[in-house]
Amino acid sequence: MAALTILANAAEGPFDNYLRVAVLAVVALVFGILPLLIALVLRPKKMGEIKQAAFECGLESKGDPWVQFKVQYYVYALAFVIFDVEVIFLYPWAVAFADVGMGGFIAMAVFILLLAESLVYLWLKGVLSWK
């Protein structure tokens, strides 16, 4: 209760708006869990061995579900991390664009071209084309 009171008092501080997002997320959590709990009470329960088998495609499943998959998925993820971090750096620049002047523009233009260059490198290396 004391913790909640502190939370309620924090609501008037500088983090007011962030608290609203948090409140909405918690309400969304409740909206997700509540129908599941209601369904728990209402639903019929008639379990059976065949009913509890994996559905998959309707036929009896064969073999291990942990199939080997392409390494390519990981490569995309690695490339994504590099580019996403670089995109994050562009945001403060776009916000302050009008005030950083020509120097800021040239610096960032070089940065964007480096980004483009690494993209070209990845393409030529062949890691982005799906084989």
Next chain:
Amino acid sequence: MDVAWEMFLLKVFYGILALVAILTFAAYAVLAERKVSAWIQGRVGPNRTTLPIVGDIPILGPFLRSLGLFQPMADGLKFLFKEEMCPGQVNRFHYHLAPILALIPALSVLAVVPFGQYVASTGADPIPLVLADLDIGILLIFALSSLGVYGIVLAGWASNSKYPFLGGVRASAQMISFELAMGLSVLPVFLWVNEPGSIGGLNLARVVDWQDNGWGMIFVQPVSALVFLVALFAESNRLPFDMPESETDLVGGFHTEYGAFKFGLFFTAEYAHVIVGSAIFALLFLGGWHFLPGVEDPWPIGWSGAALSFLWFALKTFAMSFLFIWVRWTLPRFRYDQVMKLGWGKLLPLALGNLLLYAVLASWMG
């Protein structure tokens, strides 16, 4: 009860109100999807469901029934009453966690989406109506919506079954690929609207403010709008990019092993995503709640004006949602390699070039 507590409860109340609204929209978006698909395919669509008292009103009742307006309620009830199975092979904890994890980001994004304006008196600055007036606006939206991928990957993994697993893996690679193009495509917009000397921000209401002459950002930056729109389709896993689901080759994709309300949560999350995505597109590129190009906003002062501006904005949002549905029932699904090629080979360079172009234009024009 002190004031701080009342303010806190008010926030909770607003949160519940916003979520009830968006869930209602999502439920009726499902109906719209079924009706529009029926219309496109020359069928009738849902027209049988009815309520005891409302359905018995002489002319109105049958009319509402033929529109299928009661269908979402029946669907919701059916989700509740269906036997909720939990297949034996699944990882129980994560299996139950995944749908909730998919729903939370899709709904909590709503906090920073402004939905109308309120003008207190003549000459006063319009105040945007929004739950949380955050400066980081669009960045928070991207941060939260990229969490949505966890729900899908977790669902695929926890199901412990072949097709859901493939769906989950596909989803992870596809969603992160298009996130890049999406993040880059809105950069020129904020570069354009932040004026020299002012405190910059990534608030969506600022972009709407900039479009107050009614001309949408889409006329200034058509390429940004195009890239953003395509990435939006890919992010919400809708056709022609519904690789994670692709029912013809992966049965049901990541939610094959789900049933009853757990499936319902995934479903709700998808449609909430469509509506919030349409709303963000309308705010960024279509002028938000501002009236037609070159026409002064006709919204009166006070709350009636606020309601009208909300309705106008909702109309734009629904038009965009209609586009989502229209595309789904018109275009075939792409192959996975084509999707990845589009994301990395076309959209990403296009977004980068577009950003450079507008940076040059903005510094040239001062």
